Amino acid sequence: MTDIESRIDTSRPHTARIWNYWTGGKDNYPVDREAGDRIGELHPGIGEYAKADRLFLGRAVRHLAEERGIRQFLDIGTGLPSADNTHEVAQRVAPDTRVVYVDNDPLVLAHARALLVGTPEGRTDYLDADLRDIDTILAAAAKTLDLSQPVALMLLGVVIFIEDDEESYGVVRRLMDALAPGSHLVLSHTVTHPDMPDVDEAVAFWNENGTPKLTQRTPAAVARYFDGLELLEPGVVSCSAWRPEKPAPDVAMYAGVARK
Numbered sequence: 001m002t003d004i005e006s007r008i009d010t011s012r013p014h015t016a017r018i019w020n021y022w023t024g025g026k027d028n029y030p031v032d033r034e035a036g037d038r039i040g041e042l043h044p045g046i047g048e049y050a051k052a053d054r055l056f057l058g059r060a061v062r063h064l065a066e067e068r069g070i071r072q073f074l075d076i077g078t079g080l081p082s083a084d085n086t087h088e089v090a091q092r093v094a095p096d097t098r099v100v101y102v103d104n105d106p107l108v109l110a111h112a113r114a115l116l117v118g119t120p121e122g123r124t125d126y127l128d129a130d131l132r133d134i135d136t137i138l139a140a141a142a143k144t145l146d147l148s149q150p151v152a153l154m155l156l157g158v159v160i161f162i163e164d165d166e167e168s169y170g171v172v173r174r175l176m177d178a179l180a181p182g183s184h185l186v187l188s189h190t191v192t193h194p195d196m197p198d199v200d201e202a203v204a205f206w207n208e209n210g211t212p213k214l215t216q217r218t219p220a221a222v223a224r225y226f227d228g229l230e231l232l233e234p235g236v237v238s239c240s241a242w243r244p245e246k247p248a249p250d251v252a253m254y255a256g257v258a259r260k
Contacts, residue, residue: 077158229258
């Protein structure tokens with residue numbers, strides 16, 4: 001058994017594996033499916049949130065690669081590999097794109113080695129690190145990315161795991177401060193919203209039973225992550241409403257893309 005395999009805990013549901021279950025993946029365990037189904041009973045639309053967030057990733061990456069000329073992506077909180085991962089979307093537009101994935105989930109890392117393989121023209125790498133390990137992430141990412149040139153920082157559904165507001169805002173600011181002008185922030189976050197009370201109940205169930213625990217924030221609090229940056233239209237909205245190819249219902253995952 002490898003060191004990574006020894007860190008995989010199948011006794012408790014884990015967010016990355018439940019997300020994988022909701023999006024139709026097979027990299028999950030009975031404990032994850034059981035928790036995912038229970039959360040689905042509390043909030044029947046939750047599976048659509050996971051799919052909407054994934055579609056947002058694809059649209060955001062494609063826009064940055066096609067319209068903004070971004071050729072470098074730093075994707076922190078990668079999650080389990082799925083269809084249309086960041087490097088696949090970006091390298092379809094520009095095969096020479098470089099992508100660094102960062103996660104500290106051992107199952108994600110085990111799969112990353114096998115599945116997150118990019119084009120010969122570009123480069124794809126992955127790091128075993130926590131979002132808070134900023135210096136470690138930047139030093140290791142600099143072996144693959146040129147941090148003197150624009151980078152798209154991808155933080156999809158990951159700052160929700162930092163409970164303290166000021167710490168979470170500080171982490172995002174420090175990462176963006178280290179990146180060159182012309183870099184972009186792509187961020188999504190679970191929200192609490194008076195129109196979606198069942199989301200709060202589902203999150204409460206998760207925090208009692210799953211790992212790691214997550215923090216909801218209001219749409220206004222999510223918008224604060226983009227302070228000092230130039231927000232792209234349509235601003236911070238439900239991720240299903242960020243430049244959709246066709247109209248879709250709002251979900252309790254808010255997202256935005258902004259330029260430094």
